[in-house]
Amino acid sequence: MRAVLIHLPLPRLINPCAQVPIGLMYLASIIGKRHEVAIRNYASKLTYEAIADLPEADFYGITATVTQLPQANRFCFLIKEKYRHAVTAIGGPGTYMQEFIDWDAVDSVCVGEGEGIILKMLEDAKEGRLQRAYCGPEVKDLDSLPYPNRDLFGFDMSPFAFSGDTRPSSTGLVTSRGCPFSCDFCASPKFGIKVRYRSPESVYGEVKHVLDKYGIRQFRVIDDIFTLNKPRVMRICEMIKGLGVSYRVMCRTDCFDEEIARVLQGSGCKEVEFGIESFDDDVLKLLNKKATAADNMRTLKTAHDCGLNSRLLMMIRTPGQSVRTVPANIECLQKARFHMVACGYFIPIPGSAIWRDPGKYGIEIIDRNIEHYDFLPYNRFGERPRDVIRISGRSLEEVNKETEEFLGYLKSTNKMHRG
Numbered sequence: 001m002r003a004v005l006i007h008l009p010l011p012r013l014i015n016p017c018a019q020v021p022i023g024l025m026y027l028a029s030i031i032g033k034r035h036e037v038a039i040r041n042y043a044s045k046l047t048y049e050a051i052a053d054l055p056e057a058d059f060y061g062i063t064a065t066v067t068q069l070p071q072a073n074r075f076c077f078l079i080k081e082k083y084r085h086a087v088t089a090i091g092g093p094g095t096y097m098q099e100f101i102d103w104d105a106v107d108s109v110c111v112g113e114g115e116g117i118i119l120k121m122l123e124d125a126k127e128g129r130l131q132r133a134y135c136g137p138e139v140k141d142l143d144s145l146p147y148p149n150r151d152l153f154g155f156d157m158s159p160f161a162f163s164g165d166t167r168p169s170s171t172g173l174v175t176s177r178g179c180p181f182s183c184d185f186c187a188s189p190k191f192g193i194k195v196r197y198r199s200p201e202s203v204y205g206e207v208k209h210v211l212d213k214y215g216i217r218q219f220r221v222i223d224d225i226f227t228l229n230k231p232r233v234m235r236i237c238e239m240i241k242g243l244g245v246s247y248r249v250m251c252r253t254d255c256f257d258e259e260i261a262r263v264l265q266g267s268g269c270k271e272v273e274f275g276i277e278s279f280d281d282d283v284l285k286l287l288n289k290k291a292t293a294a295d296n297m298r299t300l301k302t303a304h305d306c307g308l309n310s311r312l313l314m315m316i317r318t319p320g321q322s323v324r325t326v327p328a329n330i331e332c333l334q335k336a337r338f339h340m341v342a343c344g345y346f347i348p349i350p351g352s353a354i355w356r357d358p359g360k361y362g363i364e365i366i367d368r369n370i371e372h373y374d375f376l377p378y379n380r381f382g383e384r385p386r387d388v389i390r391i392s393g394r395s396l397e398e399v400n401k402e403t404e405e406f407l408g409y410l411k412s413t414n415k416m417h418r419g
């Protein structure tokens with residue numbers, strides 16, 4: 001079988017090549033043992049360019065988040081237009097919402113992790129008995145997986161260079177999978193919260209392999225919460241600290257302390273992305289974030305004092321936003337020490353608790369067409385996302401005004417990251 005795995009065009013992103021899909025690289029390692037496999041990175045291509053480039057194959061696998069599903073549907077349709085006998089499949093976090101799949105264009109979906117099921121899908125496709133949906137079992141022992149295939153894809157731009165250095169000089173690294181928290185704005189609880197860890201030895205082995213084989217020294221650790229298990233993080237940092245690598249991680253502000261910060265910094269970590277969301281405790285509580293504004297402030301100070309840059313991930317227009325929210329956010333940001341802030345529009349992610357029961361969160365979903373859902377306040381075309389929710393008791397005008405005020409403030413800090 002010849003399989004082609006596809007990373008879709010991301011035409012709205014300003015830096016479409018900032019991150020590569022490591023899930024596809026894992027799948028390529030598995031498929032490559034038995035079949036021919038290629039990965040196509042169309043992140044910075046337009047759809048017609050991607051289709052023109054697409055080689056002939058027996059099986060096309062696309063990775064998609066939920067908001068990419070309409071685009072993935074259309075892409076499958078275009079694949080079938082070009083190669084009439086092509087088999088198309090979609091995987092990734094989007095597949096939990098199968099009501100958005102266009103079954104005229106998509107032959108199959110994989111829900112869950114692909115490594116344990118992809119060979120069966122290919123086998124079934126070969127025998128002409130492909131099922132509509134497959135359930136990919138959770139990989140229990142992450143150390144048993146081969147390293148993601150980096151030969152077929154290449155590298156990301158530097159995780160620290162949003163000022164225009166787009167040279168491919170870094171790679172993603174997954175050291176754990178899953179998240180034990182259940183924030184009500186996230187769909188992850190729907191697709192499994194069981195956390196699994198790789199051993200520090202296995203992580204060290206992959207970092208060393210990337211260094212030795214490719215000479216790449218920059219990493220973007222894409223675990224949901226890298227710092228979740230403190231002893232393990234300490235051990236990983238201890239092991240990699242002599243390797244001369246630099247890296248960025250993601251975590252929560254209530255899973256962080258000074259000891260972790262010092263060890264991260266000493267082992268080459270340059271930047272931590274914190275899921276701040278808001279500095280308004282009413283908002284954090286309603287979103288079931290668990291962390292508080294005080295956690296946010298304390299942790300930003302700790303990171304700064306320990307020599308780590310902080311990248312803040314925030315949301316505006318969330319359920320619970322009141323007249324106090326934007327002033328509270330601005331006041332805290334004025335006091336906090338941070339390096340960069342990325343602020344997204346809240347959207348009710350299909351599958352999340354808020355999507356299922358918006359009334360409980362004091363909002364009305366006024367548009368359930370996910371083609372209109374966009375997180376980015378600044379995309380490549382300078383457009384603002386559409387209004388898709390209404391906060392009870394608040395007019396769209398006042399919320400839009402607050403949004404402009406907040407985005408205007410962020411812009412004035414010169415620390416705003418724009419996608």
Ligand code: B12
Nearest residue numbers: 019021022023061063065066091092093110113114187375
């Ligand atoms: C890197 C990343 C990106 C990168 C690359 C995306 C990609 N396709 O990999 C970029 C920057 C492009 C990106 C963008 C977005 N992202 Co993102 N991203 C991530 C992140 C941090 C890591 C993804 C990853 O590599 N995971 C590790 C690998 C091993 O897992 P995986 O990708 O899920 O792949 C496995 C399975 O899903 C499956 N699988 C995946 N694809 C396929 C394909 C086939 C054919 C098969 C059989 C199986 C299969 O097998 C893989 C191996 O087990 C995740 C969070 C996370 N920790 O997963 C969020 C995440 C995927 N992103 C998310 C979101 C919301 C977005 C955006 C919509 C946000 C935005 N601001 O617009 C955009 C979408 C693009 C757009 N707007 O145009 C959500 C998705 C939620 C959802 N319900 O869909 C996540 C889960 C974060 C979160 N919890 O909110 N993202």
